[in-house]
Amino acid sequence: MDVAWQELMAITELQEFEVPTENSYETTQYQTMEPMASVGEYGMAQPHSEPPAACELRTAEAYNGFYSEEVPTCHRLGTSTETMYGNSEPQLHQRILPISSHPQQSFVPLREQTNMSGVNQGHRRTNACLTQGLRGHMQWTVHGQNAHTRSGDDLESDSGLSLGSSPPLASPDNPVGGAPGYQSVDIGMAYSDGEPDSMTEHTRRSHLHYSADYQNHTHSYLHSGAHPSYFSAQPILSQPQPSTQTPRSMKHQGSAAALSDLYNDSAMSSRGSSHLNMYIKPQGSISTPPLSRDERRALALKIPFPMDKIINLPVDDFNELLTQYTLTDAQLALVRDIRRRGKNKVAAQNCRKRKLESIIHLERELNQLQAQREHLAQERLEFQRSLAFVKCRLTDLYTQVFSHLRDEDGQPYSTDEYSLQQTPDGKIYLVPHTMQKREPC
DNA sequence: ACTTCGTGTCATTGG
């Protein structure tokens, strides 16, 4: 990754290599380039003492690309050098391709190099940020699918809700020690078998007969919709519920719909511990997945309304819902925690999706920039070759013109004593070297 | 046994 970015940063050196536009072909731009083939100085002030060998690059084909042979030599001498490149300019432009036209190259597996967790997961940092109560809570935590790996004590603790050591789950809504109701809950009654996570459908149903009120809600609580609503966040992704939606909640559904693909992918992934997974028996029949931790807690505390409402109702509706029931402190605390966790779960999913999208975007950008860099490097090589050729050609012309000059006696001028120089107005003068030093042109 | 990935959760922050 570092190497890739270093390569990327190297592009800055190419930024000085501007693509010439019409009448903007400044040779000075290239004077800082790498040394080129020794074809003599470009400037006319220091001509060769003897006619140099003809340019190796001087072929008819190469010429046609940059010169017009109909232009008289004297005319070329009398004009600025820019005009000599007129024919080459369109070609140069044609070589400039928009970045977007570059086909996608193979992706750098950036994601594979990125630890999404942000930390070395092998490094289990002591949970310093957790309060003592939270730490206790974490010890009680049992995830649904793997409860069989825990001891019976853990199972009971989890299902019953950590209630003692983790009052109100350290929720901001629940001051520590402010929920005595938790301790009064008879968890053993709810999970008398001691294995709540491995409850069969039969046993689960048997636990739903708490009260008439609660029983009336069990359908929506556990089996509403096409798929179980046991997953607290799932309702956001399910069909809209116009009757209970406010503009605020509708907004949430809109954003969630855009994420449905990701959720479908992740939810149905064979990896991870997602509670979204449909539990398909080997025979192919779909069974009810284990209850989530919060669902078990809600069952234990006999929360009289469904999880999806707890989580997805707008705050006003949620508060109104709470007023419709007389809840104990423990129930209130649990409901608020369920709501907080459920919303945060969705937020985390959205956050991760954005993170992945950001990585994908950066990978694409990196590939495009690498392709652009490669293209510019190629272009630079072509310009260097062209420039070397032009220099060689100019040297030839200079030598040719100089050799035809004669003094008053009909003798050729010595290149050691004279040189041809061009003034800004385009006129050519034969200047002695002595004057040249005093009056640099 | 170890690593990687996906996920849930908590704490924190800023709007």
Added chain:
DNA sequence: ATCCAATGACACGAA
């Protein structure tokens, strides 16, 4: 003051 979304960090289970 409260709610909420976003996010880093951590823990955990599955593969």
